[in-house]
Amino acid sequence: MELPPAWQRPDPLRGLEKTRWADLAHGAGVDDFLRRAAQGDQEACGELERRLLDDDTVSEASVRAVPFLVELGASYKVPGASRDRVIFLLAAMALAGAGFTWDGKRTRRRWNPLRRELPRVAPDWITQARYAVAKGAPKVFDALGGAEVACSMALAIAVPEVAPKHVVDVAQGIAFAGTHPQALVEAACVALHLLLDEATDDAWAHGIAQGDPELVHAYENGGFPAHQPAVVTAQLMGYRYAFQAAYGRPGAG
Incomplete structure (x- = not known):
């Protein structure tokens, strides 16, 4: 009998080592936390939440981590408790209210009286994080099925x-x-x-x-x-x- 797609997915962390995580703001240790989360380490899941969504704020490390979080959330090889937390993290990152600027300050979502969103200081990690999550989310939905x-x-x-x-x-x-x-x-x-x-x-x-x-x-x-x-x-x-x-x-x- 053929295995469901979520069981057939390759190593969810393939290519993780190609990113120099320590060189990214808020990226130090993210690769290790991802590896541990893939094994079901709940403390590592908590560290990812704090590192990648610091006080509702996303960063370059957050955006770079999304594809790996998607693969973790879409793989049945990852223990259920970790998968759930990763999927919640993806959702929260897509809804993030602030993003870090290059100098480490926060730029927040704001709207004018007409409820049109105001531009943010570059780089706009808020928009990039949302797009990255939206791009990968169908894989997660397919894995979750019904x-x-x-x-x-x-x-x-x-x-x-x-x-x-x-x-x-x-x-x-x-x-x-x-x-x-x-x-x-x-x-x-x-x-x-x-x-x-x-x-x-x-x-x-x-x-x-x-x-x-x-x-x-x-x-x-x-x-x-x-x-x-x-x-x-x-x-x-x-x-x-x-x-x-x-x-x-x-x-x-």
Whole structure:
């Protein structure tokens, strides 16, 4: 019997040594953390999260690491706990709110009163990280197949424009089955809304927040950037719900 594609994929870290990680800002040790994460080392997964998404900020190392993270997320040879964390990291990097400049400062996503995004100081690692994740995400979706899991919803929320048709079916299955935890249902509803390219306004985003008192407080008290489009706010909320479904609320005992 032929193995599923996710089992047939080659070494997920092939070519890792071709990048001089130590020469990249925030890149020192990333190659070692990737190798350890591929073996299921959860401490290494945590180090990747801190190194590649430093306070919601991406860097050149983040962009260079995306293809390897994609391969880890798409390979069944990688232990499940590591795969899930890597996929969540990919989604979070696609939604990053800031990027490092060449001199180590942060340039953040900002919008004018018309909700048009303002240009950022070069190099724009925010856009490059999102494009890199969007390019690789179909491999991850194909590997996940019909699995009704939180990391799939997180990635669909982050890059809905590249999610294949079967992800819509997965989101519908979660949203309407009546058997899943509420946080996962909330995430699936956001994912489904984005996948179907339905209109997103402030009222809808405010409604999404109602499932989490902290989100309601943040939404009503300036916890999101000024003039941020409702769809971006909904994505960030949806990601939070997906994360809660997998790991509980941040900071919860």
